[in-house]
Amino acid sequence: MKYRLNYQIQFMDCDEEGRLKLSALIKLMMHVSNLQLSSLGLGTKDFLAKNLGWVVTQYQFEFDRLPKGGEQVVLTTEAKGYNRFFCYRDFGVETKTGQTLITVHSQWVILDLVQRKMVRPTADLLSPLVQAEGVRGARLKRLRPLAEYDKKSTYLVRYDDLDTNHHVDNANYFVWMTEPLGRDFLNQHEPASLTIQFDQEVQYGQKVQSLLSLQDNLSQHEIKCADQKSALAKIKWRKADENTNA
Amino acid sequence: MKYRLNYQIQFMDCDEEGRLKLSALIKLMMHVSNLQLSSLGLGTKDFLAKNLGWVVTQYQFEFDRLPKGGEQVVLTTEAKGYNRFFCYRDFGVETKTGQTLITVHSQWVILDLVQRKMVRPTADLLSPLVQAEGVRGARLKRLRPLAEYDKKSTYLVRYDDLDTNHHVDNANYFVWMTEPLGRDFLNQHEPASLTIQFDQEVQYGQKVQSLLSLQDNLSQHEIKCADQKSALAKIKWRKADENTNA
Numbered sequence: 001m002k003y004r005l006n007y008q009i010q011f012m013d014c015d016e017e018g019r020l021k022l023s024a025l026i027k028l029m030m031h032v033s034n035l036q037l038s039s040l041g042l043g044t045k046d047f048l049a050k051n052l053g054w055v056v057t058q059y060q061f062e063f064d065r066l067p068k069g070g071e072q073v074v075l076t077t078e079a080k081g082y083n084r085f086f087c088y089r090d091f092g093v094e095t096k097t098g099q100t101l102i103t104v105h106s107q108w109v110i111l112d113l114v115q116r117k118m119v120r121p122t123a124d125l126l127s128p129l130v131q132a133e134g135v136r137g138a139r140l141k142r143l144r145p146l147a148e149y150d151k152k153s154t155y156l157v158r159y160d161d162l163d164t165n166h167h168v169d170n171a172n173y174f175v176w177m178t179e180p181l182g183r184d185f186l187n188q189h190e191p192a193s194l195t196i197q198f199d200q201e202v203q204y205g206q207k208v209q210s211l212l213s214l215q216d217n218l219s220q221h222e223i224k225c226a227d228q229k230s231a232l233a234k235i236k237w238r239k240a241d242e243n244t245n246a
Numbered sequence: 247m248k249y250r251l252n253y254q255i256q257f258m259d260c261d262e263e264g265r266l267k268l269s270a271l272i273k274l275m276m277h278v279s280n281l282q283l284s285s286l287g288l289g290t291k292d293f294l295a296k297n298l299g300w301v302v303t304q305y306q307f308e309f310d311r312l313p314k315g316g317e318q319v320v321l322t323t324e325a326k327g328y329n330r331f332f333c334y335r336d337f338g339v340e341t342k343t344g345q346t347l348i349t350v351h352s353q354w355v356i357l358d359l360v361q362r363k364m365v366r367p368t369a370d371l372l373s374p375l376v377q378a379e380g381v382r383g384a385r386l387k388r389l390r391p392l393a394e395y396d397k398k399s400t401y402l403v404r405y406d407d408l409d410t411n412h413h414v415d416n417a418n419y420f421v422w423m424t425e426p427l428g429r430d431f432l433n434q435h436e437p438a439s440l441t442i443q444f445d446q447e448v449q450y451g452q453k454v455q456s457l458l459s460l461q462d463n464l465s466q467h468e469i470k471c472a473d474q475k476s477a478l479a480k481i482k483w484r485k486a487d488e489n490t491n492a
Binding site: 010011012014015016017018021023027030031034038044045069070158159160162163164165166169171175178179182183186204205 | 256273405408415421424
């Protein structure tokens with residue numbers, strides 16, 4: 001049951017080179033999955049009424065290229081099953097003619113917003129999205145932190161960073177992680193692949209440290225908060241002009 | 247010639263109370279005006295091809311209430327004429343049944359992106375949007391800075407803050423200005439009216455100072471950068487529960 005949405009990339013969702021921002025991509029993925037889930041009575045609003053929230057714990061991206069402002073694309077999403085801890089979901093961004101631009105695998109938990117605890121996925125809770133326990137597709141690889149990083153930057157968690165789950169919107173992690181790479185690097189490169197995992201929530205008003213190591217177009221990232229590991233990521237970059245499909 | 251777009255407010259565009267963020271509202275206004283302008287060959291993409299950009303210099307908002315996540319609204323926009331410096335444009339957010347939620351007046355300049363200079367609006371450049379010089383509607387009031395403010399906060403201009411005009415996206419000013427009010431105030435209040443004017447661009451990598459004075463539910467704001475006035479705003483707030491239409 002693949003859900004598809006025709007969408008024109010907004011200029012306001014693009015970086016200064018006109019490419020879709022990673023933070024905006026995350027937002028679009030949330031939007032399209034929420035459209036599918038809402039149509040089945042399992043959306044953000046439906047879950048909020050039960051004090052439940054969908055929370056992503058991991059994303060794995062492959063980029064053929066980033067779509068550009070004004071470009072017509074098709075956003076896709078598909079549930080890939082669940083086990084006793086996690087739900088799995090794929091996303092895609094395609095051109096109008098069906099060429100794949102971005103492929104994403106993701107892993108989610110269902111959170112009890114009052115008790116701040118994970119809720120076990122069940123067929124009862126998730127029907128009619130999925131009928132029985134089981135996962136189709138590959139498992140996502142876990143990341144390990146580096147012993148040392150080359151660069152440390154500090155960001156303050158803002159009110160603007162909070163979402164309707166009363167926690168920090170995941171899109172912010174992409175901003176905190178990539179900012180330390182700087183304007184020149186970011187303009188001259190595009191991600192080829194990206195894995196990110198979310199381990200520990202950060203809170204409004206806290207300071208987060210964004211740790212970075214960059215070597216041979218592989219950047220490794222850790223977000224730390226109050227000396228705790230909050231998130232890890234690994235991004236393989238390529239020169240923007242090496243892109244064969246641009 | 248009023249342009250209308252049906253739109254469902256995305257949860258990712260809302261604050262933790264589920265209300266549309268001001269920064270997201272700005273983004274939606276840009277989107278709907280760009281849709282109208284593009285349909286007439288005057289959109290961001292068309293202008294970029296001529297090294298031109300649309301730049302807002304002032305907004306004046308009246309809020310009946312902020313729309314909520316999941317709500318179906320109608321976004322409207324309408325060109326209100328031009329004089330030898332400025333173009334004028336109104337925006338609106340309405341419920342599906344035609345109740346006005348937000349009314350916005352705005353003033354724009356056309357910027358030569360290479361020379362970083364204002365371009366004079368002409369019927370030739372702006373046809374078929376408007377046929378002749380002249381402005382319908384009220385003039386926007388200019389703001390004055392305060393001699394002193396109560397609170398000073400500092401923000402770093404991020405790569406993520408840049409837009410396709412290679413300058414800082416106006417939506418960021420709303421974040422810099424409102425953050426110092428803090429989570430409790432922002433959750434418990436809503437804007438009733440807001441005027442903002444943009445005087446001087448800020449640049450990537452610069453530090454901006456967000457100056458704030460708050461008295462009797464009127465907040466006054468100045469964004470300073472390298473000791474220069476960059477933007478001013480004045481916001482009248484009301485208690486979120488005083489909202490008669492909630």
